[in-house]
Amino acid sequence: MATLSFNKVTKTYPGNIAVIHGIDMEIADGEFIVIVGPSGCGKSTLMRMVAGLEGISGGEISIDGKVVNKLEPAERDIAMVFQNYALYPHMTVFDNMAYGLKIRKLGKAEIQRRVEDAARILELSHLLERRPRQLSGGQRQRVAMGRAIVRDPKVFLFDEPLSNLDAKLRVQMRLEIQKLHHRLRTTSLYVTHDQVEAMTLAQRMVVMNKGIPEQIGTPAQVFEKPASTFVASFIGSPPMNLIPVQIDDQRQIHDADGALLQFDADSVPASLRNRKAIMGIRPEHMQLHASGLKMEVEMVEILGSEQLIHGRLGDTPIILRCPVGVTKDYPLEIGEAVQVGSDGKHPLHWFDPESGKRIED
Ligand SMILES: Nc1ncnc2c1ncn2[C@@H]1O[C@H](COP(=O)(O)OP(=O)(O)O)[C@@H](O)[C@H]1O
């Protein structure tokens, strides 16, 4: 078990390509942290620096208070599961899992015990004599995880381990990983570009944008109080509606064209008087036939019990997510003008139009 800390960690690849711009973070013993961000934002680079596969350009990474910048990968006591978890095709499941331990020269009985333990946890006991090609995708992924578990490392690193699986299997494996962590309590750093995976797995999550952590917090904190428009539009499905507005001295809200929007002036922070702002409202916190704004229906997606209603306010796309039953005139016609607003139960979000940062009341 171990703590993991980042102190002003940066990475610049040769050619002056700056990829990580200063990460500060403390990960507690046994914590499960998810780093989430779009492709190319530096997630794998960060993981590879922790694992020792990539040099650290600035700052320090410490495990249990000890700086590991100069340690070889093998000396860091870390196990990593990748997206491309290439198993050795000519080896059995047992040998695939035992391989790393043989290299580390553990005794035969100890190897046997560790592989059998891991196989039991991962429900692979009956497959130990099979070869990878005789396994399903999910089983192969479990073997890759087994390879990491048998090492009994201080820290687990997962780099998009479920990306190659189909949607159903991904959900299943997500649960497996949760159960596994509940059982082993090994400090874990998990990287994904999938915000649903991040929300469901993380104890705390780091939302990364272009090598900068935009927000670190529990999934609930990040969802309820996104620190920036980037976070607001990355976390949540569909993403938060972000509407450029102008606030007058009565704290009334006007859209970009100056038309009055009918939202409660009391929900507007006093600091926004006579200023421009971005107003945020989640699709599922909106209501049809409520006072707010008028939009024309552009498209309706029926998801079963819910529907997504797409429209537009000037140039700004607006999405509403609501139960199908609530519309008396269901289904809505394309081109129909509807009045939509807040459900009155959730506060509006406010962001600075220049910096994109959250404005607190
Ligand atoms: N060896 C390298 N040399 C130069 N640039 C690299 C190298 N590896 C990755 N990069 C760049 O660093 C950025 C982050 O890459 P990566 O960490 O793989 O992102 P992610 O895992 O979030 O998709 C990308 O713009 C990528 O092109």
Ligand SMILES: [Mg+2]
């Ligand atoms: Mg990556």
